[in-house]
Amino acid sequence: MRIGEPAARAGTTTRTLRYYEARGLLPARRGENGYRTYDESDLKLLRQIRTLRDFGFDLEETRPFVECLRAGHPEGDSCPASLAVYRRKLAELDALIAELGSRTDQDRSAVGDSRGRTAEVRTGRAGTVIKTAGVDEVTDADFAAEVLGSERPVLVQFTADWCGPCRQLVPVLGAIAVEEAERLRIVQIDVDRNPGTPIAYNVLSTPTLMVFRDGEPVKSMVGARPRRRLLEELADVL
Numbered sequence: 001m002r003i004g005e006p007a008a009r010a011g012t013t014t015r016t017l018r019y020y021e022a023r024g025l026l027p028a029r030r031g032e033n034g035y036r037t038y039d040e041s042d043l044k045l046l047r048q049i050r051t052l053r054d055f056g057f058d059l060e061e062t063r064p065f066v067e068c069l070r071a072g073h074p075e076g077d078s079c080p081a082s083l084a085v086y087r088r089k090l091a092e093l094d095a096l097i098a099e100l101g102s103r104t105d106q107d108r109s110a111v112g113d114s115r116g117r118t119a120e121v122r123t124g125r126a127g128t129v130i131k132t133a134g135v136d137e138v139t140d141a142d143f144a145a146e147v148l149g150s151e152r153p154v155l156v157q158f159t160a161d162w163c164g165p166c167r168q169l170v171p172v173l174g175a176i177a178v179e180e181a182e183r184l185r186i187v188q189i190d191v192d193r194n195p196g197t198p199i200a201y202n203v204l205s206t207p208t209l210m211v212f213r214d215g216e217p218v219k220s221m222v223g224a225r226p227r228r229r230l231l232e233e234l235a236d237v238l
Contacts, residue, residue, distance in 0.1 A: 001036065001039065001043070002035055002036070002037070002038075003017055003018075003035070003036045003038065003228070005038070006038045006042060006046055006058050007042045007059045008046050009043060010043060010050055010157065011050065012046070012050060017036075017038075017046065018036075019050060020046070021036075023059065024068050025040060025045070025049060025059075025062065026038075026042060026045060026046065026062065032051060037076045043044045044069060045066050045069055045130070047072070048065050048066060048069060049062045049065075051165075051168065051224065052065060052168075054222070054225075054226045054229075055168055055171075055226050056089075056174070056226070057085070057089070058227070059090075061085050061162045061234030062089065064075060064076075064079065064081035064082040064084070064085055065085070066081045068081070068082050070233055071127045075164040075231075076164065077164045077167060077168075078164075080198045085154075086167060088120050090132070090170065090171055098231040099190035100238070104205065121206060132170050132171070132173065132177070133174065133177075134174055134178055134181065134186065135157070135170075135173050135186045135188055136157070136185075136186075136188075136190070137187065137188055137189070137190070138187045138189050138194075139189065139193070139194050140189075140194040140195075140197050143189065143194075143197050146187065147187065147212050148212060148215040149215070150185055150212070152183065152184060152185050153183070153184050153185070153211055153212065153213040153218075153237055153238060154184070154185045154186070154187060154202075154211070154212045154213075155173075155176075155184055155185070155186045155187070155209060155210075155211050155234070156171060156187055156188070156209070156210045156211075156212060157169065157187070157188040157189070157207055157208075157209055158189055158190050158191050158197075158198055158203045158206055158207060158208040158209075158210065159190060159206055159207055160190060160191050160192050160206050161192070162188070163206040163207060164222060165206075165207055165224035166206055166207040166224070168224045169207055169209075169225075172224075172225075172226065172227045172230060173188075174218070176228055176230065176231065176234075178228065178238065180234075183238050184234070184238060191203065191206060201217060205221065205222050205223075206224050207222075207224060207236060208220065208221070209221040209222075209230075211234065213237060217231070218234075219234075219237050221233060
């Protein structure tokens with residue numbers, strides 16, 4: 001592929017590709033005619049970088065994910081170094097949630113409500129579903145009671161322990177769970193351990209995000225997305 005094709009397919013610019021190449025994140029290959037050439041593996045690297053950047057990762061923080069893919073792993077977050085970056089980002093979210101919880105406590109105290117809200121982020125190891133405070137786990141057995149019977153709209157993340165994009169959504173869902181706690185409940189369900197619910201709602205990919213209101217699915221989204229975009233997509237159902 002010439003430089004314009006991977007840039008267009010990844011939704012970026014040729015200038016950005018040249019910058020990534022200069023930073024050592026993309027290979028510097030040229031054909032006999034002197035033009036830069038790329039293949040599908042390069043496109044996968046580029047998409048990994050763009051996805052992480054959309055989620056607020058610094059460019060240098062994408063390097064362990066790129067190196068993991070280059071080493072032949074199917075996902076960029078399959079290696080210890082990239083998982084360490086995830087955990088560091090989750091720790092940053094932990095601090096943000098703690099700050100938001102503290103401010104919430106202060107606000108509630110001012111109006112005489114002493115309950116407050118606190119949050120804690122728990123990270124899983126490779127091969128486990130990473131969970132975050134404010135995002136409950138549901139099963140086939142309690143889905144009807146916890147989701148269909150909820151008075152608030154419920155955002156359900158259909159996830160799996162092998163799903164890299166699902167892990168990328170963890171800090172996003174954790175932040176929204178705190179910010180929109182009065183208007184929205186967020187839960188996750190493991191599709192491997194609970195196959196009945198995904199089949200019932202024709203869930204074919206992970207992560208799938210589905211909003212339920214008054215016992216009915218009213219919106220469905222497939223794939224990870226950054227916080228701002230997700231909030232924009234949820235605006236019409238909140």
